[in-house]
Amino acid sequence: MKTAILSVGTEILFGQIVNTNTVYLSQQMNMLGFDVMYHYTVGDNPKRVEEMIDLAFQDCDLILTTGGLGPTQDDLTKEVACKALDDTLVMMDDVLEEITKYFKTLGREMTENNKKQAIMPSRATVFHNDAGTAPGFALEKDGKYIICMPGPPREMKRMFQKSVVPFLQSMIDGALYYRQIRFFGIGESMLETQLLDLIDNQTDPTLATYAKEGECSLRIASKRATEEEAEHAVDEMLEMVKERVGHYIYSCDDEELAQVVADRLMEQGLTLSSAESCTGGMFASTMTDIPGISQCFDRGLVTYSNQAKMEELGVSAETLEKFGAVSEETALEMVEGLKRVSGSDVCISVTGIAGPGGGSEEKPVGLVYIGFSYGDKKICKKIQMRNVNRSWNRHYTLLCMLNVIYRNI
Amino acid sequence: MKTAILSVGTEILFGQIVNTNTVYLSQQMNMLGFDVMYHYTVGDNPKRVEEMIDLAFQDCDLILTTGGLGPTQDDLTKEVACKALDDTLVMMDDVLEEITKYFKTLGREMTENNKKQAIMPSRATVFHNDAGTAPGFALEKDGKYIICMPGPPREMKRMFQKSVVPFLQSMIDGALYYRQIRFFGIGESMLETQLLDLIDNQTDPTLATYAKEGECSLRIASKRATEEEAEHAVDEMLEMVKERVGHYIYSCDDEELAQVVADRLMEQGLTLSSAESCTGGMFASTMTDIPGISQCFDRGLVTYSNQAKMEELGVSAETLEKFGAVSEETALEMVEGLKRVSGSDVCISVTGIAGPGGGSEEKPVGLVYIGFSYGDKKICKKIQMRNVNRSWNRHYTLLCMLNVIYRNI
Numbered sequence: 001m002k003t004a005i006l007s008v009g010t011e012i013l014f015g016q017i018v019n020t021n022t023v024y025l026s027q028q029m030n031m032l033g034f035d036v037m038y039h040y041t042v043g044d045n046p047k048r049v050e051e052m053i054d055l056a057f058q059d060c061d062l063i064l065t066t067g068g069l070g071p072t073q074d075d076l077t078k079e080v081a082c083k084a085l086d087d088t089l090v091m092m093d094d095v096l097e098e099i100t101k102y103f104k105t106l107g108r109e110m111t112e113n114n115k116k117q118a119i120m121p122s123r124a125t126v127f128h129n130d131a132g133t134a135p136g137f138a139l140e141k142d143g144k145y146i147i148c149m150p151g152p153p154r155e156m157k158r159m160f161q162k163s164v165v166p167f168l169q170s171m172i173d174g175a176l177y178y179r180q181i182r183f184f185g186i187g188e189s190m191l192e193t194q195l196l197d198l199i200d201n202q203t204d205p206t207l208a209t210y211a212k213e214g215e216c217s218l219r220i221a222s223k224r225a226t227e228e229e230a231e232h233a234v235d236e237m238l239e240m241v242k243e244r245v246g247h248y249i250y251s252c253d254d255e256e257l258a259q260v261v262a263d264r265l266m267e268q269g270l271t272l273s274s275a276e277s278c279t280g281g282m283f284a285s286t287m288t289d290i291p292g293i294s295q296c297f298d299r300g301l302v303t304y305s306n307q308a309k310m311e312e313l314g315v316s317a318e319t320l321e322k323f324g325a326v327s328e329e330t331a332l333e334m335v336e337g338l339k340r341v342s343g344s345d346v347c348i349s350v351t352g353i354a355g356p357g358g359g360s361e362e363k364p365v366g367l368v369y370i371g372f373s374y375g376d377k378k379i380c381k382k383i384q385m386r387n388v389n390r391s392w393n394r395h396y397t398l399l400c401m402l403n404v405i406y407r408n409i
Numbered sequence: 410m411k412t413a414i415l416s417v418g419t420e421i422l423f424g425q426i427v428n429t430n431t432v433y434l435s436q437q438m439n440m441l442g443f444d445v446m447y448h449y450t451v452g453d454n455p456k457r458v459e460e461m462i463d464l465a466f467q468d469c470d471l472i473l474t475t476g477g478l479g480p481t482q483d484d485l486t487k488e489v490a491c492k493a494l495d496d497t498l499v500m501m502d503d504v505l506e507e508i509t510k511y512f513k514t515l516g517r518e519m520t521e522n523n524k525k526q527a528i529m530p531s532r533a534t535v536f537h538n539d540a541g542t543a544p545g546f547a548l549e550k551d552g553k554y555i556i557c558m559p560g561p562p563r564e565m566k567r568m569f570q571k572s573v574v575p576f577l578q579s580m581i582d583g584a585l586y587y588r589q590i591r592f593f594g595i596g597e598s599m600l601e602t603q604l605l606d607l608i609d610n611q612t613d614p615t616l617a618t619y620a621k622e623g624e625c626s627l628r629i630a631s632k633r634a635t636e637e638e639a640e641h642a643v644d645e646m647l648e649m650v651k652e653r654v655g656h657y658i659y660s661c662d663d664e665e666l667a668q669v670v671a672d673r674l675m676e677q678g679l680t681l682s683s684a685e686s687c688t689g690g691m692f693a694s695t696m697t698d699i700p701g702i703s704q705c706f707d708r709g710l711v712t713y714s715n716q717a718k719m720e721e722l723g724v725s726a727e728t729l730e731k732f733g734a735v736s737e738e739t740a741l742e743m744v745e746g747l748k749r750v751s752g753s754d755v756c757i758s759v760t761g762i763a764g765p766g767g768g769s770e771e772k773p774v775g776l777v778y779i780g781f782s783y784g785d786k787k788i789c790k791k792i793q794m795r796n797v798n799r800s801w802n803r804h805y806t807l808l809c810m811l812n813v814i815y816r817n818i
Contacts, residue, residue, distance in 0.1 A: 013445045015435030016619055018427065022450075026424030036422045037457070039450035041431075048446070055464060059457075180425065189480045189520045199482065208453070209481060210420050211541075211561060219420070254425075274711075280697025281690030284711040288689025291765055291799055299717035302683075302693040302709030311750065312708065312721075341720065356700055386515040388540050390700055392563065 001171065003034045004056035008068035008077050009151055010043035021066045021156055028160065032168055033176040033223065034062065044074040053084045057144055062171075064164075067151030069134040071113040078121070078137075081148055085141040087121040095126055099133055127163035131155040138167055145171070177230035178221035179238060180254035184403050186245060188216040194244050198237070205237045214396045217254070250406060257402045258286045264409055265296045265346065270374075273342035274300040274401075275313055275334045277325065278352040278368065282398050298344050303334070313337030313349075326351050328369050328380045335371030335378070346409060347373045348401055352383075354393045368397050372404050379408070410580065412443045413465035417477035417486050418560055419452035430475045430565055436619070437569065441577055442585045442632055443471065453483035462493045466553055471580075473573075476560030478543040480522040487530070487546075490557050494550040496530040504535055508542050536572035540564045547576055554580070586639035587630035588647060589663035593812050595654060597625040603653050607646070614646045623805045626663070659815060666811045671699045673818055674755065679783075682751035683709040683810075684722055684743045686734065687761040687777065691807050707753050712743070722746030722758075735760050737778050737789045744780030744787070755818060756782045757810055761792075763802045777806050781813050788817070 005022050012019050019041065026036050037060055042048040049068065056063045068077030082089055096118035103110040117134050120126055124137035132155040138147045147164055149156045183191060188211040192199065195218070199207045205222040218241065222233040238252065251260050265272055274283045284300025287293055301312050306325055309315040314337040315330055323329040334349035352368030359365035366387040372379050381404055385396050414431050421428050428450065435445050446469055451457040458477070465472045477486030491498055505527035512519035526543050529535055533546035541564040547556045556573055558565045592600060597620040601608065604627070608616045614631040627650065631642040647661065660669050674681055683692045693709025696702055710721050715734055718724040723746040724739055732738040743758035761777030768774035775796040781788050790813055794805050 007448075013435055013448065014439050014617070015432045015437075015445075018429070018432050019448075020427070023424045023427050026422055028424075030423050036424075037452065039416075039422065039428075039448070041448035043446070178423075187517065189522050190518075192481045192522065193520050208419060208483060210425075211479065212426075213561065213563065219423070219425075276690075279694070280706075281685075281693030281709050281711065284690030284713075285688070285694045288711070288713060289800060289803065294713060297689075298714045299721060300690050300709075300711030300713070301721075302690065302697070302711070304693075304697060304703060304709070305707045308708035308751070312710075342717070358703075384516070386511075389567075391698060392540060394698065 001034050001062050001173070002060040003029055003036050003062045003064065004038040004040060004060045005029075005036060006049070006052055006056065006063055006065045007039070007041040007151075008044060008049055008065060009041070012041050013043050020153055021151070024153070024157060025064055025066070025160070028165075029064070030176060030178075032165070033172050033174060034168070044068060044076065046076040046080050049077060049080045050084065053080065053146070057084075061143055062145045062147070065146065065148045066156050069117070069136065069148060069150045071111070071117055071133065077148055078119075081139060081146045082121040085121070085139045085144065085146060087123050087139060087141075089119045090122045092118055092120045092126065095120060095135055098128065098135070102133055125167065127159050127167075129155055130158045130162065136163070138164075174223055174225055175227040175230050176221065176223045177227055177234050178219055179234050179252055181218040181220065181238065181241065181249055182251040182254060182257070183216050183218070183245065183248040184250055184257060184399060186216065186248040187211075191216055191218065191245060191248075195241065198240065205233050207237070207241075214392075214399050215257070250403075257399060257406065259290060261402050261405050262287060262290045262293055262296070264406070266292065268409065270296060270345040270409065271298050271343075272296050272346045272348075273298045273338055273344035275338040275347070275349040276300065276302050277304060277309070277334075277350060278354045279350055279394050279397050279401070280304060282394055283348070283350070283401055286398060298342050301338065301341075309334065312341070314340065324363070326353055326363055326367060326369065328382065331369035331371035331380050332378070335373050339373050345374065346405060347371075348405060350397060350401055352393075352397060354390045354397070355387055356390060359387075366393055368400065370401055370404050372408060374409055377408065379404075410443050410471050411469040412438055412445050412471045412473065413447040413449060413469045414438075414445060415458070415461055415465065415472055415474045416448070416450040416560075417453060417458055417474060418450070419483075421450050421476075422452050429562055430560070433562070433566060434473055434475070434569070437574075438473070440587055440589070440628060440630065441574070442581060442630070443577070453477055453485065455485040455489050458486060458489045459493065462489065462555065466493075470552060471554045471556070474555065474557045475565050478526070478545065478557060478559045480520070480526050480542065484543075486557055487528075490548060490555045491530040494530070494548045494553065494555060496532050496548060496550075498528045499531045501527055501529045501535065504529060504544055507537065507544075511542055534576065536568050536576075538564055539567045539571065545572070547573075583632050583634055584636040584639050585630065585632045586636055586643050587628055588643050588661055590627045590629065590647065590650065590658055591660040591663060591666070592625050592627070592654065592657040593659055593666060593808060595625065595657040596620075600625055600627065600654060600657075604650065607649065614642050616646070616650075623801070623808050624666070659812075666808060666815065667695045668699060670811050670814050671696060671702055671705070673815070674705045675701065677818065679705060679754040679818065680707050680752075681705050681755045681757075682707045682747055682753035684747040684756070684758040685709065685711050686713060686718070686743075686759060687763045688759055688803050688806050688810070689713060691803055692757070692759070692810055695807060707751050710747065718743065721750070723749065733772070735762055735772055735776060735778065737791065740778035740780035740789050741787070744782050748782050754783065755814060756780075757814060759806060759810055761802075761806055763799050763806070764796055765799055768796075775802055777809065779810055779813050781817060783818055786817065788813075
């Protein structure tokens with residue numbers, strides 16, 4: 001069923017809040033097999049809400065709204081929805097009773113404008129609000145549905161899970177299944193070129209590529225009569241994709257590369273330490289953002305100055321003098337020193353030129369050496385990336401470090 | 410000028426990515442004095458993009474689009490925008506040259522579909538993409554404007570700041586001047602309460618508060634005949650704000666707290682080192698993201714395990730045993746050890762419980778100790794923050810660390 005999500009709230013248009021409701025509802029609705037076609041946001045303005053509802057119904061049969069259900073003057077979503085589906089508002093005594101009860105348990109006085117919230121479209125299926133005062137509701141006419149929910153994310157989510165999902169499930173025709181495949185080391189246009197015939201001939205499953213901060217991903221989606229059929233179709237397509245570009249895949253379940261690496265380390269019971277220069281702690285910070293990582297992450301040494309490289313890791317003054325801080329020799333001495341001081345199973349080091357300054361013709365900005373050791377294995381990987389800017393260079397270096405570990409444990 | 414923001418991308422409708430572009434653009438456009446009336450999101454479908462553009466132009470004179478500018482089959486925003494404003498697409502040789510150069514420096518092969526990105530509406534003002542291949546552009550007809558930008562936030566933001574803002578400023582009637590004041594240690598509602606009469610009586614300058622990841626900020630904006638007049642009005646208002654809440658201000662020019670701290674350190678020629686446990690390298694990573702910081706940042710030790718705390722910083726086993734890793738005693742021994750090994754002028758340490766696990770009744774999640782030393786000064790600051798989640802707790806801890814340095818050097 002074609003669906004639109006309409007957010008009502010001037011604060012969203014001001015950029016004062018991030019519209020997490022729409023992200024949440026999009027994920028949930030897609031999982032339930034609804035086709036989310038549009039997101040709209042308008043301010044607290046009844047005329048614009050009305051126009052948006054009219055517009056959405058030109059193409060969609062279901063509109064989810066969030067916001068504009070509260071007790072104040074500018075909360076008008078209910079009135080507009082009621083009018084759009086040709087109903088009239090009536091006071092619902094049982095709803096009024098619930099709201100009254102809510103204020104009592106809260107020990108707060110119920111103001112006159114709160115009674116307004118018990119006025120509902122006469123044909124509405126009312127959804128109780130566990131976490132606030134404004135009830136939600138669903139309203140239907142001639143196969144067109146509007147479902148109105150409150151704006152505060154906590155109230156909306158509880159209502160959605162408890163009341164809206166059961167209501168929606170009674171409306172579903174068919175099942176949707178998708179997988180998000182993640183790649184490193186291949187660009188989006190190259191990925192598309194490799195898969196062009198599959199993408200062009202798509203009807204079901206569909207394939208779509210996305211670029212994302214140095215990585216790219218592929219979504220394979222299918223809609224069939226049953227979830228089993230849809231899943232089977234997606235998995236069959238995934239096998240064809242793997243045959244062509246499987247080498248670059250690091251997750252078939254939309255996981256972050258850091259998470260995939262952490263999972264492998266934890267599964268194998270390996271300990272990890274890092275010695276960073278140009279990334280300045282990003283690697284350690286990224287790894288330690290993963291809950292439970294303390295069982296494998298021992299230490300991260302950010303040896304930014306040459307002094308620190310010598311004192312913390314035992315890099316020799318001669319090496320720094322002869323080959324420079326950004327060199328294969330330094331990266332390897334860093335990882336050797338790190339292994340010595342930490343005793344960790346897996347050690348990784350990095351030294352490079354993040355820019356904007358510090359580059360030369362011989363060693364341009366974007367030149368990075370990654371040292372790695374695991375058991376008897378000791379390698380150094382040289383990378384010359386395109387210099388975008390300091391932040392991106394550091395971010396891409398981090399991905400390269402993770403990739404070195406991923407490929408070698 | 411009435412403005413609509415149109416996001417193009419099926420992945421947004423799937424809820425796979427949070428639409429941060431729209432939040433960012435809403436904030437920026439409001440600051441520049443544009444009235445953002447609508448947010449729309451549609452998938453990679455030319456017909457729907459076209460319908461949305463038509464709809465937006467019924468009420469607005471300016472549409473900002475993000476997404477759908479890439480090299481692949483489903484990137485169609487450019488074509489639709491061109492048609493909507495009655496222009497034709499032409500190959501632009503200088504743009505093609507730039508893209509070709511981009512691939513050369515990347516050392517990657519340029520595929521055929523990348524050439525498509527050099528095809529532009531003939532009347533377009535083209536915006537160079539510093540951080541990717543897809544250029545953006547502005548197109549006008551009869552006072553209606555479309556500005557198209559790429560979807561990846563990093564590319565979009567750079568293009569917006571570098572090229573789109575100057576373009577927009579040339580469209581504004583009169584002069585707008587604003588300052589973004591940043592606060593730490595005061596919540597948004599308290600800030601608003603303190604400034605309520607100023608905010609309520611606002612005509613020009615206007616005041617607006619924003620909450621942002623543990624900090625809050627205040628925008629003071631004025632639109633006058635000349636920039637000098639607007640600037641004068643804003644600065645007068647700023648003095649009144651300072652009288653009331655000046656204590657919490659750390660920047661009157663929308664700088665990051667880390668940048669403000671780094672500037673102070675560099676001005677005073679002080680060296681800095683850090684020893685982190687719960688933040689796991691975020692502090693070092695944040696500081697080293699600042700260009701030129703190598704003149705003051707010496708080293709960052711991420712001593713995640715107790716073993717690392719003892720070996721790297723000389724924290725005593727007895728202290729860890731008796732008071733625990735998360736304690737004032739450990740934080741102080743960490744910063745003392747750090748001063749000993751690094752010899753840095755300013756040393757900061759942190760140990761805490763980031764969650765989700767690891768908390769107890771006595772030491773709940775969100776408890777943090779920050780050790781600090783500078784000259785003869787040595788302090789420990791205990792913070793018990795509200796436990797939101799691991800990432801937020803770590804982020805807020807980082808801000809507290811920066812604030813400790815800011816207040817004590």
